[in-house]
Amino acid sequence: MGAGRELFGRRKDGSELPVEIGLNPIHTSEGLFVLASIIDISERKQAELEAARQRNELAHLSRVTTLSELSGSLAHELSLPLAAILSNAQAAQRFLARGDANLAEVREILNDIVSEDKRAGEVIRRLRLLLKKGEVQQHSLGINEVVQDVLRLMRSDLVNQRVTVDIELAQNLPTVMGDPVQLQQVLLNLVVNACDAMTDCDTPERRLLVRTGMENGSSAVRVSVTDRGGSIPEEKMEQVFEPFFTTKAKGMGLGLSVCRTIISAHQGKLWATNNPDCGATFHFSLPIDGSDKEVVITDN
Ligand code: ADP
Numbered sequence: 001m002g003a004g005r006e007l008f009g010r011r012k013d014g015s016e017l018p019v020e021i022g023l024n025p026i027h028t029s030e031g032l033f034v035l036a037s038i039i040d041i042s043e044r045k046q047a048e049l050e051a052a053r054q055r056n057e058l059a060h061l062s063r064v065t066t067l068s069e070l071s072g073s074l075a076h077e078l079s080l081p082l083a084a085i086l087s088n089a090q091a092a093q094r095f096l097a098r099g100d101a102n103l104a105e106v107r108e109i110l111n112d113i114v115s116e117d118k119r120a121g122e123v124i125r126r127l128r129l130l131l132k133k134g135e136v137q138q139h140s141l142g143i144n145e146v147v148q149d150v151l152r153l154m155r156s157d158l159v160n161q162r163v164t165v166d167i168e169l170a171q172n173l174p175t176v177m178g179d180p181v182q183l184q185q186v187l188l189n190l191v192v193n194a195c196d197a198m199t200d201c202d203t204p205e206r207r208l209l210v211r212t213g214m215e216n217g218s219s220a221v222r223v224s225v226t227d228r229g230g231s232i233p234e235e236k237m238e239q240v241f242e243p244f245f246t247t248k249a250k251g252m253g254l255g256l257s258v259c260r261t262i263i264s265a266h267q268g269k270l271w272a273t274n275n276p277d278c279g280a281t282f283h284f285s286l287p288i289d290g291s292d293k294e295v296v297i298t299d300n
């Protein structure tokens with residue numbers, strides 16, 4: 001039958017039910033027998049569905065909370081292109097009023113307006129995706145795009161907090177299967193936490209490093225977010241992932257526990273390490289798309 005296949009049985013009334021079948025050979029003096037057990041797993045499937053539904057509710061709630069904390073910067077991110085559109089449009093009006101409109105200049109102004117409008121549209125599109133409570137998607141996606149999307153969305157916030165971001169994205173990374181919104185949410189949380197950890201640092205020290213690459217010797221990609229804030233006491237290394245653990249005055253302590261649930265649901269891992277000099281690094285790894293076909297890629 002093959003392992004891990006979804007199997008269905010049929011009840012007397014003709015309806016289908018999910019089943020798990022175990023076959024065990026038994027060697028006896030009378031020959032080979034096979035013990036077959038057929039287990040109705042409808043309730044387990046139902047419980048799994050319910051757990052997934054609750055996980056998604058919580059993930060959505062936590063996402064909306066994180067975004068509401070960023071709302072000031074997001075409004076700013078929108079007001080920039082709007083201000084540029086207004087000043088460009090006013091310049092065009094002035095040209096026209098003077099009656100000596102230079103067509104080439106007006107064309108350039110209109111091009112600027114179009115590109116600024118697109119920029120604002122992009123911010124809105126990304127926000128809507130994150131705020132929406134949609135079905136969890138399973139897409140084959142590039143992790144570098146997830147990183148770039150999140151950093152673009154957070155640009156104003158990072159500027160406001162005077163955090164410099166270094167980005168090291170490995171080229172030609174294999175894709176992973178996942179929900180783009182939930183993976184963005186994980187990264188958003190890690191970046192927000194890293195910035196929070198650096199609020200007491202001097203401005204030149206507020207550096208964030210976001211890195212992607214292959215997980216050494218395994219068929220998984222890894223994303224790491226490194227900050228230069230305070231380190232995490234060794235005994236708290238696991239505790240930070242527990243729900244409601246927070247050291248922040250206004251923290252809820254849900255971010256990392258939700259992130260871990262999301263990454264586990266993607267068959268990945270999320271963990272933290274302290275850096276040798278200062279600060280902490282949060283890493284997550286995700287199996288590459290099709291890694292069940294036993295593709296193993298090493299880092300070199
Ligand atoms: P919250 O941000 O609401 O506190 P989280 O679950 O995201 O909730 O984080 C839990 C705790 O983990 C934080 O309060 C902080 O003590 C610790 N933590 C998270 N990220 C970092 C980091 N980059 N550096 C140091 N400590 C961190």
